[in-house]
Amino acid sequence: MDKYPDHLPIITLSISQALVDKYSEASGDHNPIHQDTKAAYEGPFGQPVAHGMLVLSTASQIMTTTFDKQWAEKGNLKVRWKSPALIPNNIHTSARLKSASQEQVTYEIECKDDNDTLLFSGTATLRLDP
Amino acid sequence: MNLADLNVGTTLNIKLNFSVEKISEYLVATGDGSDMWIRESIVPPPLVGAGILAELMKQVKLPANLMHTGQEQTAYSTVPANSDLLASVTLTQYSQRRGAIIATFEANLVDVTQVLLFRAKFSGLVPLELS
Numbered sequence: 001m002d003k004y005p006d007h008l009p010i011i012t013l014s015i016s017q018a019l020v021d022k023y024s025e026a027s028g029d030h031n032p033i034h035q036d037t038k039a040a041y042e043g044p045f046g047q048p049v050a051h052g053m054l055v056l057s058t059a060s061q062i063m064t065t066t067f068d069k070q071w072a073e074k075g076n077l078k079v080r081w082k083s084p085a086l087i088p089n090n091i092h093t094s095a096r097l098k099s100a101s102q103e104q105v106t107y108e109i110e111c112k113d114d115n116d117t118l119l120f121s122g123t124a125t126l127r128l129d130p
Numbered sequence: 131m132n133l134a135d136l137n138v139g140t141t142l143n144i145k146l147n148f149s150v151e152k153i154s155e156y157l158v159a160t161g162d163g164s165d166m167w168i169r170e171s172i173v174p175p176p177l178v179g180a181g182i183l184a185e186l187m188k189q190v191k192l193p194a195n196l197m198h199t200g201q202e203q204t205a206y207s208t209v210p211a212n213s214d215l216l217a218s219v220t221l222t223q224y225s226q227r228r229g230a231i232i233a234t235f236e237a238n239l240v241d242v243t244q245v246l247l248f249r250a251k252f253s254g255l256v257p258l259e260l261s
Contacts (some may be wrong), residue, residue: 013161026155027177028184033194044195044257052198053180057160060176064164069208072172078202 004105008066008095011058015050015089023054049084055119058093059109063124070126079109079122090114095124104128132191133233133256136221144185144217146239148173153211156180173209179250182217182237186252193256196233200253207247214242223253231256 013019017036024030029051032039040048056079063071085091092114095107105128110121153167156177167174173181179201209215216239223234232255239248 019159019161022155022159026152026159027180029180029187031187039194044197051180052201053176053183054160056179056201057162057174057176060174061160061162061164064162064166064174069166069170069172072175072205072208074205075175076202076204077175078200080200081198084197 004097004100005066006097008062008107011062011065011093013055013058013091013093015054015085015087015091017048017087020048020050020054020087023051027051027053029053045084045086048087050087050089052081052084052120055085055091055111058091058111059095059120059122059124062093062095062109063107063126067126074127076125076127077109077122078125079120081120082118085113085119091119098123102128131189133193133196133224136190136224138221138224141218141220142186142189144182144189144219144237146178146181146185146215146217147213148177148181148209148211148215150211153177170208171211173211175203175205175209175248178209178239178248179203179252182219182239182250183252185217186219186235186237192254196254196256198252199255200251202251204249205247206249207245209239209247210241215247216240216242222251226258229258231258 033043093111106125111119219237
């Protein structure tokens with residue numbers, strides 16, 4: 001267990017409408033609920049919200065920071081969204097060691113905003129070489 | 131086509147190819163400062179999932195009030211940039227429960243030699259009172 005840190009460095013991302021617009025272009029996801037549109041204000045969240053996948057990118061970043069390319073080769077990420085990331089917002093993603101064995105290491109991941117609202121939680125597991 | 135037009139078990143095929151330029155755009159948009167992705171020409175896993183989802187939305191009109199509730203993704207190998215890839219995306223759940231429709235898509239991504247690189251599972255919920 002000593003081989004793996006108990007906590008990984010927190011990833012913080014400032015989410016602005018400009019960043020979300022950039023993400024729409026980069027991902028190809030142009031759903032109007034993520035843009036400053038009438039559809040967003042009439043939508044389920046009453047205002048534009050960040051893409052779930054944009055918020056989720058911080059979970060992958062936190063694992064890559066420690067495990068580098070291994071994460072892209074053998075990583076499993078499983079999350080449930082709890083709340084939307086309203087715009088603007090600062091989000092903070094943290095990871096705490098849950099278990100480690102010869103086969104895999106698992107971290108509990110969670111993402112909160114500045115108001116301490118939980119945006120998503122789940123696990124990130126890295127399969128290890130035998 | 132609309133989500134409601136699909137039967138459980140329906141599979142859609144999606145062609146993908148992530149350029150290095152697209153990866154660079156993605157890194158800027160997510161604040162990902164790692165230089166590994168460009169140096170090694172690897173597609174970041176969340177971009178793979180996002181790319182599949184974006185192409186799925188081009189083929190299937192999803193309800194405006196669909197909420198993305200869960201996501202699972204597993205890497206079996208790195209996904210190389212500038213490579214032709216094929217995702218098979220299957221609707222594995224479409225059910226009504228507690229005043230909402232719950233839908234799940236599962237995707238397998240393979241390269242041109244049919245080697246499995248990546249799997250993803252997307253779950254969403256549509257509140258019936260708003261649909």
